Amino acid sequence: MARHSDHSPPRVEREFGVPIPGEILDPELWTRTAIKKLPEEKPLDFEAIFGRKAPVVLDLGCGNGRFTLGSALTRRDVDHLAVDILPVVIRYATRRGNQRGLSNVRFAVIGGLELLKGYIPPASVSEIHCYHPQPYYDQNDVHKRLITPEFLALAYRALVPGGLLVLQTDHPLYWKYMHEMAAKFFAFRDHPGKWPDAPRGRTRREILAMKKGITIYRGEGRRRDELSPDDVDRLVASLPLPTFKADRGRDPLARWE
Numbered sequence: 001m002a003r004h005s006d007h008s009p010p011r012v013e014r015e016f017g018v019p020i021p022g023e024i025l026d027p028e029l030w031t032r033t034a035i036k037k038l039p040e041e042k043p044l045d046f047e048a049i050f051g052r053k054a055p056v057v058l059d060l061g062c063g064n065g066r067f068t069l070g071s072a073l074t075r076r077d078v079d080h081l082a083v084d085i086l087p088v089v090i091r092y093a094t095r096r097g098n099q100r101g102l103s104n105v106r107f108a109v110i111g112g113l114e115l116l117k118g119y120i121p122p123a124s125v126s127e128i129h130c131y132h133p134q135p136y137y138d139q140n141d142v143h144k145r146l147i148t149p150e151f152l153a154l155a156y157r158a159l160v161p162g163g164l165l166v167l168q169t170d171h172p173l174y175w176k177y178m179h180e181m182a183a184k185f186f187a188f189r190d191h192p193g194k195w196p197d198a199p200r201g202r203t204r205r206e207i208l209a210m211k212k213g214i215t216i217y218r219g220e221g222r223r224r225d226e227l228s229p230d231d232v233d234r235l236v237a238s239l240p241l242p243t244f245k246a247d248r249g250r251d252p253l254a255r256w257e
Helices: 046-050 066-074 087-099 112-118 139-144 149-158 172-185 204-211 229-238
Strands: 056-060 079-084 105-109 125-131 159-169 186-190 217-223
Touching (some): 046 079, 066 105, 112 149, 125 149, 149 159, 149 172
Parallel strands (some): 125 159
Antiparallel strands (some): 159 217, 186 217
């Protein structure tokens, strides 16, 4: 079956001048990528969700799905579960996943912490990606910051031995905290330069930040498999929370959030 009508050019979406990964296929080739309601049975059964046994990547706070789409298109042998707390962005992401005929992607509305806590089996995912988690500027909201010792411990638990954690932000104080805390659980290091698979940006926020000359902090690390469950618990109990003061006035992209 043809991917497009015989004489129609490839249909490509752009965002801020940067193509969104993949082409829009003819409707008969579309798939269904939405998990409209997470099952009451916990934890998730990835083999049942995707209809096969394959490595699983989590994209926490996926926004409109740009990273997940690009990864799923180039890694067809890997399954992707992408989540966000905002239904509107998941609607965009789901539509794009459907239109690209992707069978190795599912999108759902849920917070990253809630997903890890309630739905992800231990040692079940190969990678966890989190791009530009909200720094929360109001001091009354700092408890909502996603990257904490508890989050890192849950990510550690969810990943297979040697599993990969990827973090990114353009907030220097949040990055300082992320880097220091992640290094306790992961062999975490700065990623030099831009992502080779998406030099113009893996996410909408990254594209905007680079266009404005804002520094992007990128890092990744493999799970420190030598840590015991007791070691992880001790880290959670002893490490500080992200209570730094974030100044919205110094964020050139605050209006985009």
